[in-house]
Amino acid sequence: MRKIIVGMAIIFAIFGGIVMFLERPERTDVIVIGAGASGISAAIEAKQAGLSVVLLEKMPRIGGNSQRATGGMNAVNSVVQENDGLVDSESLFLADTLAAGHYQNDRKLANLLVEKSGEAVNWLIGFGADLTDLGRLAGHRVDRTHRPSGGAPVGSEVVRVLGEQLVRLGINLRVENKVIQLIDEDNRVTGVLVRNEEGREYEIMADAVVIASGGFGGSAERFVFYNPDLKGFKTTNHAGATGDYIDLVADLPIDLIDMEKIQAHPTVEPHFGILITEAIRGNGGILINMDGNRFTDEMAFRDVLSEEMRQQPMGKNFLIFDESIRNGLSAADAYIDMNLVMEATSISELAQILDVDLVDLTRSIERYNGFVAGGSDEEFHRRDLPIQLTAPFFAILVQPGVHYCMGGLPINESAQVLDRDGVPIQGLFACGEATGGIHGNNRLGGNSMTDAIVFGRIAGQTAGVVNK
Numbered sequence: 001m002r003k004i005i006v007g008m009a010i011i012f013a014i015f016g017g018i019v020m021f022l023e024r025p026e027r028t029d030v031i032v033i034g035a036g037a038s039g040i041s042a043a044i045e046a047k048q049a050g051l052s053v054v055l056l057e058k059m060p061r062i063g064g065n066s067q068r069a070t071g072g073m074n075a076v077n078s079v080v081q082e083n084d085g086l087v088d089s090e091s092l093f094l095a096d097t098l099a100a101g102h103y104q105n106d107r108k109l110a111n112l113l114v115e116k117s118g119e120a121v122n123w124l125i126g127f128g129a130d131l132t133d134l135g136r137l138a139g140h141r142v143d144r145t146h147r148p149s150g151g152a153p154v155g156s157e158v159v160r161v162l163g164e165q166l167v168r169l170g171i172n173l174r175v176e177n178k179v180i181q182l183i184d185e186d187n188r189v190t191g192v193l194v195r196n197e198e199g200r201e202y203e204i205m206a207d208a209v210v211i212a213s214g215g216f217g218g219s220a221e222r223f224v225f226y227n228p229d230l231k232g233f234k235t236t237n238h239a240g241a242t243g244d245y246i247d248l249v250a251d252l253p254i255d256l257i258d259m260e261k262i263q264a265h266p267t268v269e270p271h272f273g274i275l276i277t278e279a280i281r282g283n284g285g286i287l288i289n290m291d292g293n294r295f296t297d298e299m300a301f302r303d304v305l306s307e308e309m310r311q312q313p314m315g316k317n318f319l320i321f322d323e324s325i326r327n328g329l330s331a332a333d334a335y336i337d338m339n340l341v342m343e344a345t346s347i348s349e350l351a352q353i354l355d356v357d358l359v360d361l362t363r364s365i366e367r368y369n370g371f372v373a374g375g376s377d378e379e380f381h382r383r384d385l386p387i388q389l390t391a392p393f394f395a396i397l398v399q400p401g402v403h404y405c406m407g408g409l410p411i412n413e414s415a416q417v418l419d420r421d422g423v424p425i426q427g428l429f430a431c432g433e434a435t436g437g438i439h440g441n442n443r444l445g446g447n448s449m450t451d452a453i454v455f456g457r458i459a460g461q462t463a464g465v466v467n468k
């Protein structure tokens with residue numbers, strides 16, 4: 001009898017061991033939450049450092065807001081700038097970044113962004129990205145905004161080459177796998193709880209978890225909660241930009257920073273929420289209000305310009321450009337294909353189509369062209385006056401729309417998430433739009449793609465190494 005009991009105990013122990021083994025959560029070195037530009041960059045760096053990586057993306061495809069980026073990616077001392085012989089410097093780029101942020105930026109992080117920007121562009125070019133076209137967005141004093149030749153949108157190009165690297169390196173990417181909880185022990189993050197496409201929940205344990213889940217500009221509920229002034233605003237963001245990190249870290253001793261600092265992009269087509277790239281203004285486009293009057297420096301910082309645009313009659317305005325601007329930017333053709341653009345062969349036809357006063361519109365365009373000829377905008381002091389506008393003209397109805405979240409998780413220069421006392425939370429890293437502080441009160445156009453790549457790479461290089 002005794003032998004039977006011992007035998008059964010052994011069988012149960014073996015069986016229990018097998019069950020426990022089968023149920024043991026999966027383990028990896030690094031988990032990355034979100035497959036936008038920052039998350040993919042982190043995953044690539046971690047994998048290249050010899051670590052095992054699981055990259056989790058809740059949407060059916062990779063890319064997030066990164067896929068939508070249009071205007072370009074800023075960098076100083078890239079191979080493209082060097083080949084062009086452009087005179088720029090880290091200090092000038094930093095000065096433009098800090099001025100745009102109204103000097104509320106985290107200086108150390110902003111400095112790192114600038115310092116590593118050229119390397120970030122070169123890294124992408126090394127993967128085969130076409131970033132050869134140099135332009136200038138609002139608030140820059142030098143052409144340092146990199147985009148594909150012909151002024152094509154930057155985001156799809158960056159995501160394309162990063163996606164190719166995911167495949168090349170055999171990185172374990174799981175789309176439609178949403179992280180719903182962080183697992184932590186004594187304030188050390190040790191893993192995540194995931195819900196897959198079939199609704200099954202499972203755990204993965206890791207030495208390091210990188211939050212790269214983007215901002216919350218796609219959730220009206222969230223952006224109005226943090227900034228009630230934005231009630232009724234359209235958004236340029238993708239549907240997955242719902243600020244999931246806010247819930248994920250809710251039980252950790254972290255104070256999110258700058259959450260009310262939400263950037264409205266001045267030129268968003270109001271019916272479909274489509275962002276009209278700043279490059280149209282950068283290449284010489286102007287803004288006209290519903291009365292037919294030019295009313296501002298079109299290259300003012302985004303926050304200043306958005307506010308001025310909201311003050312105009314009906315809060316809506318027209319972005320006017322011409323054939324040469326259209327020819328220099330393939331994004332303009334995309335807007336034409338989307339039926340967002342009105343075309344006119346003369347100023348009088350333009351006034352008729354836009355239903356604005358012909359005298360005011362004629363005076364506005366002719367006066368502006370005179371400023372270009374004289375090299376000085378005596379009315380609104382626009383610094384950059386690339387071209388005179390000539391017929392045929394193109395116009396797009398625009399108004400400000402929610403675009404970018406300056407706030408988020410506090411991080412240090414190693415992309416470690418900091419607790420309330422400024423001490424790194426063990427095992428937790430963050431990068432990209434889910435983080436706060438780098439851009440101060442107002443992000444300089446083109447700096448977010450740089451941020452995503454620079455800090456994504458840093459997170460991937462440090463995650464899995466720092467806490468071992």
Ligand SMILES: Cc1cc2nc3c(=O)[nH]c(=O)nc-3n(C[C@H](O)[C@H](O)[C@H](O)COP(=O)(O)OP(=O)(O)OC[C@H]3O[C@@H](n4cnc5c(N)ncnc54)[C@H](O)[C@@H]3O)c2cc1C
Pocket residue numbers: 033034035036037038039056057058059062063064065066067068069070071072073074154155177178179180212213214215236237238240241242244245275403404431432433434445446447448449450452
């Ligand atoms: C229309 C538009 C145009 C822009 N143009 C420019 C530009 O020209 N230049 C520039 O510098 N910046 C631009 N930006 C801003 C820039 O694109 C973004 O700020 C940047 O790409 C953010 O990168 P990210 O990796 O942090 O986030 P994202 O690219 O948004 O990626 C985050 C990913 O995380 C996923 N995710 C979220 N929660 C979870 C979860 N719980 N589990 C798993 N996955 C999750 C999301 O689905 C998403 O795929 C633009 C933004 C928009 C919307």
